[in-house]
Amino acid sequence: MDEVSGRVALFGGVYNNHLALAALLDDAPSRASEIFCLGDVGAFGPHPDHSVEILRKAAISIVQGNYDRSVGMRRGDCACGYTDPRDNHFAALSYAYTFRKTSERNKDFLATLPDEIRLRGPRGERILLCHGSPRRQNEFLWESLSPDPFLARLLDDARCDVLAVTHTGIPWKRRLPDGRLVINVGAIGRPANDGQTHVWYAILDLSGEEPDASFIPLRYDHERLASEMRAEKIAEPFVQTIETGWWTTCLEVLPSKERACGRY
Amino acid sequence: MTAPNCPFHGLDSLWIQVAGLSCNLRCAHCFNASGPGNREMPALSRDDVRTLLDEAEAAGVRDVVFTGGEPFLHPEMAEIVGDTLGRFPATILTNGTLLTDRIVERLANAARDSRYSLEIRVSLDASSEEENDRIRGKGSYGKALAGVARLEKASFLPIVTAVQFGEEDAPAALEEFERLLSAREIRKPRVKFLPAFRVGREEERSGGYGEGDRITAEMLELLGPEQLLCSTARVATSRGIWVCPILVNEQGGRMGDTLEESFRPFPLSYGACATCFRHGAVCANAATAVREE
Numbered sequence: 001m002d003e004v005s006g007r008v009a010l011f012g013g014v015y016n017n018h019l020a021l022a023a024l025l026d027d028a029p030s031r032a033s034e035i036f037c038l039g040d041v042g043a044f045g046p047h048p049d050h051s052v053e054i055l056r057k058a059a060i061s062i063v064q065g066n067y068d069r070s071v072g073m074r075r076g077d078c079a080c081g082y083t084d085p086r087d088n089h090f091a092a093l094s095y096a097y098t099f100r101k102t103s104e105r106n107k108d109f110l111a112t113l114p115d116e117i118r119l120r121g122p123r124g125e126r127i128l129l130c131h132g133s134p135r136r137q138n139e140f141l142w143e144s145l146s147p148d149p150f151l152a153r154l155l156d157d158a159r160c161d162v163l164a165v166t167h168t169g170i171p172w173k174r175r176l177p178d179g180r181l182v183i184n185v186g187a188i189g190r191p192a193n194d195g196q197t198h199v200w201y202a203i204l205d206l207s208g209e210e211p212d213a214s215f216i217p218l219r220y221d222h223e224r225l226a227s228e229m230r231a232e233k234i235a236e237p238f239v240q241t242i243e244t245g246w247w248t249t250c251l252e253v254l255p256s257k258e259r260a261c262g263r264y
Numbered sequence: 265m266t267a268p269n270c271p272f273h274g275l276d277s278l279w280i281q282v283a284g285l286s287c288n289l290r291c292a293h294c295f296n297a298s299g300p301g302n303r304e305m306p307a308l309s310r311d312d313v314r315t316l317l318d319e320a321e322a323a324g325v326r327d328v329v330f331t332g333g334e335p336f337l338h339p340e341m342a343e344i345v346g347d348t349l350g351r352f353p354a355t356i357l358t359n360g361t362l363l364t365d366r367i368v369e370r371l372a373n374a375a376r377d378s379r380y381s382l383e384i385r386v387s388l389d390a391s392s393e394e395e396n397d398r399i400r401g402k403g404s405y406g407k408a409l410a411g412v413a414r415l416e417k418a419s420f421l422p423i424v425t426a427v428q429f430g431e432e433d434a435p436a437a438l439e440e441f442e443r444l445l446s447a448r449e450i451r452k453p454r455v456k457f458l459p460a461f462r463v464g465r466e467e468e469r470s471g472g473y474g475e476g477d478r479i480t481a482e483m484l485e486l487l488g489p490e491q492l493l494c495s496t497a498r499v500a501t502s503r504g505i506w507v508c509p510i511l512v513n514e515q516g517g518r519m520g521d522t523l524e525e526s527f528r529p530f531p532l533s534y535g536a537c538a539t540c541f542r543h544g545a546v547c548a549n550a551a552t553a554v555r556e557e
Contacts, residue, residue: 085438145326149325153323
């Protein structure tokens with residue numbers, strides 16, 4: 001198990017946003033000594049191979065997301081866990097595009113990614129990086145649907161003190177009454193449904209008395225991404241999200257508290 | 265044929281039959297035959313619910329779902345929701361007809377003070393008044409829509425749930441509902457369809473299940489038990505803990521006196537289990553439902 005100390009950058013949900021990914025690899029090294037990706041390289045954005053190649057070249061350790069597994073295993077859908085027909089309609093559009101445009105070599109690469117990465121902090125803290133939750137790759141951990149006793153159960157079962165996940169696309173953190181820490185690192189592939197065009201990643205700080213986390217807003221050339229998406233004929237609602245910062249799809253999955261914050 | 269067992273994976277959702285089987289409506293398809301004067305399961309007190317919340321906390325519960333009967337027949341429902349939202353996310357399944365301005369305001373205050381979501385599901389079984397009231401009773405359509413409008417005004421995002429009886433055209437039905445709600449200035453209409461369970465009063469209408477309507481071991485092995493509510497939920501009533509909200513009238517659905525006693529596998533021997541299996545977890549919030557590949 002790798003030992004880590006100081007500051008560690010954690011990001012997830014690339015969603016083919018190779019411009020945000022490049023911006024992250026410019027920004028994070030000045031803030032952190034190590035960088036980890038929590039999965040879902042593909043989805044809404046353009047040119048999926050660009051993102052996979054950037055991650056491979058930078059030798060970033062990646063946790064396998066549901067999208068990565070589906071693409072890697074040549075499955076029929078993204079297994080995002082939606083139950084609404086409209087969510088599934090848009091999920092199918094972006095999955096078909098990503099699947100068609102990912103090279104066989106990169107599909108094979110995505111298939112080899114691990115389900116989780118375990119790290120050891122400077123005081124022996126057991127740190128678990130996974131995609132959805134420790135028990136399911138496609139489980140959504142929303143802030144408003146994650147009471148402390150439930151999170152404590154997940155951490156107990158997974159035997160960890162710090163848990164970092166992504167999958168929902170909206171960042172949050174919670175310190176449990178016993179001091180353990182849960183972080184949802186958000187996504188760098190699309191904005192957090194807050195009307196802002198920047199995206200988010202997280203810094204896990206292991207240099208203090210106890211582990212803590214902060215969230216870093218990441219700017220990138222979102223206008224260029226939008227024009228690349230249009231050139232690739234990617235569905236217009238996805239492009240609007242990049243341009244406006246408001247989610248237009250995959251909305252039914254949002255709990256009422258998170259959805260009330262968005263425009264749609 | 266031996267029924268396959270659904271394993272118990274831990275308590276994600278605690279359902280609470282807070283008002284027992286008492287309801288102000290007598291819907292033609294009600295799976296637990298709730299209605300006016302049904303005293304088979306008395307209501308739980310606020311203290312009873314607090315005790316259940318303590319037990320659920322010890323089990324690491326994720327959310328609490330209030331069902332009935334009609335939860336808002338309970339005189340202390342707003343206080344019970346406040347107790348719950350202080351600790352867990354909650355969902356209320358209601359027919360919407362008792363949602364006065366006063367109760368909605370109290371719910372809104374509780375929701376605002378909580379870091380957790382309060383989901384409110386309002387049952388409406390058709391987008392036309394005539395068809396809805398034929399199933400749910402005269403006047404229920406107008407009252408339920410008035411309840412939805414009050415919730416909207418208080419910044420809730422109510423989910424309208426409708427039972428589907430057959431092979432209706434779901435996308436067209438969804439559009440009809442969304443048109444109806446948009447016309448009533450519901451800004452973010454949310455609609456969810458639920459399957460009909462041929463138990464309770466619906467059994468009288470549809471003739472119930474046949475011997476062939478059962479989950480087999482092969483079916484369970486093929487798709488896995490994760491989508492079944494009984495793998496991660498239990499229902500608390502004044503008559504003990506039951507396996508799921510659909511089987512509260514079946515003695516075999518009773519799992520014990522306490523939550524802890526109920527945390528064990530359940531034999532999927534009922535016709536309703538097959539409906540649940542085919543259509544996914546009963547009433548699971550879209551946000552919390554998970555699907556394995």
